Amino acid sequence: MAATDNYEMAVDLDPGADEMVVDDVPRDDTDRLKSNATKRKGRGFSERRAGGVDNDEFTSGRFESLEDTATGQAQRSVEGWIVLITGVHEEANEEDVSEKCAEYGEIKNLHLNLDRRTGYVKGYALVEYETFKEAKAAIDGLNGSTLLDQVIKADFAFVRGASASTSVQERDTRRHRRGGDRRDERRR
Amino acid sequence: MATGEEELYVRYYVGHIGKFGHEFLEFEFRPDGKLRYANSSNYKNDTLIRKEVYVSPSLIQELKRIVTDSEILKEDDKLWPVPDRVGRQELEIVMGKEHISFTTAKIGSLVDVQESKDPEGLRVFYYLIQDLKCLVFSLISLHFKIKPI
Numbered sequence: 063m064a065a066t067d068n069y070e071m072a073v074d075l076d077p078g079a080d081e082m083v084v085d086d087v088p089r090d091d092t093d094r095l096k097s098n099a100t101k102r103k104g105r106g107f108s109e110r111r112a113g114g115v116d117n118d119e120f121t122s123g124r125f126e127s128l129e130d131t132a133t134g135q136a137q138r139s140v141e142g143w144i145v146l147i148t149g150v151h152e153e154a155n156e157e158d159v160s161e162k163c164a165e166y167g168e169i170k171n172l173h174l175n176l177d178r179r180t181g182y183v184k185g186y187a188l189v190e191y192e193t194f195k196e197a198k199a200a201i202d203g204l205n206g207s208t209l210l211d212q213v214i215k216a217d218f219a220f221v222r223g224a225s226a227s228t229s230v231q232e233r234d235t236r237r238h239r240r241g242g243d244r245r246d247e248r249r250r
Numbered sequence: 251m252a253t254g255e256e257e258l259y260v261r262y263y264v265g266h267i268g269k270f271g272h273e274f275l276e277f278e279f280r281p282d283g284k285l286r287y288a289n290s291s292n293y294k295n296d297t298l299i300r301k302e303v304y305v306s307p308s309l310i311q312e313l314k315r316i317v318t319d320s321e322i323l324k325e326d327d328k329l330w331p332v333p334d335r336v337g338r339q340e341l342e343i344v345m346g347k348e349h350i351s352f353t354t355a356k357i358g359s360l361v362d363v364q365e366s367k368d369p370e371g372l373r374v375f376y377y378l379i380q381d382l383k384c385l386v387f388s389l390i391s392l393h394f395k396i397k398p399i
Contacts, residue, residue: 091280091281105351120276127302175385220306
């Protein structure tokens with residue numbers, strides 16, 4: 063793994079800055095989590111993919127995301143706001159869920175996924191409302207209520223990221239800025 | 251995370267190298283909630299879908315429940331069919347102090363599971379993968395309004 067990955071912008075930033083602060087700590091949350099694990103199991107730790115194919119095709123390059131149209135912590139999706147309901151009774155059906163959710167606004171979309179082994183409801187539902195107001199009302203109203211005698215929870219499914227990565231166009235300029243911020247922090 | 255609960259990382263890959271090059275589907279949930287999804291299929295027209303979005307802590311909790319309930323962390327891939335020319339699957343999960351990185355061949359159906367040397371373990375994998383894919387496809391299609399596959 064290239065140690066430079068995290069500092070791809072370092073080159074265009076103030077070449078005169080001192081280099082002595084080089085982080086030895088893992089690069090991000092995922093690396094930290096992995097390095098803190100003490101029990102490892104599986105062939106994936108020793109194997110390499112055939113044909114020289116490795117993770118680069120996944121990790122390198124850009125991932126597109128939607129523009130940062132957020133309200134509070136919640137993140138808007140392309141056509142509306144997605145509410146996650148958990149604790150859904152395994153014998154609930156779409157009618158049960160939509161009946162309950164329709165009280166707060168028109169349901170644009172409803173996914174009630176099934177457990178592939180049992181064929182019963184997996185335990186969560188994803189419900190789309192057009193407006194933030196409807197979604198928020200649904201969350202406030204549904205969270206802690208019961209469905210088929212089982213207490214359900216409700217929350218937004220998507221949030222703004224900690225680093226609030228945004229549209230592809232914006233990301234570049236932002237990355238420069240963030241790179242600069244990082245330098246500043248280190249000097250302090 | 252400030253919740254004080256165990257953090258979670260989940261990554262799944264399935265792919266192969268064939269006459270259309272390297273075709274794969276891969277997604278990961280990172281501890282900060284970032285969901286990344288990539289799907290490259292070179293068949294007929296070149297398409298590479300790469301999307302990312304942050305999911306809420308509640309969604310991560312539900313993902314954790316699905317992973318925990320499956321008891322996949324108790325399994326081991328050492329008797330599973332090894333990846334071959336037909337394809338390769340990888341499942342990597344870190345939950346707290348436990349880290350698994352399993353690999354196996356593509357599984358066409360439950361028959362492949364039954365005929366393997368570890369049908370019980372492979373069945374756990376087989377169904378968990380389907381449940382994870384189902385969740386991810388719902389999230390990606392609802393958020394971006396695309397058909398993930």
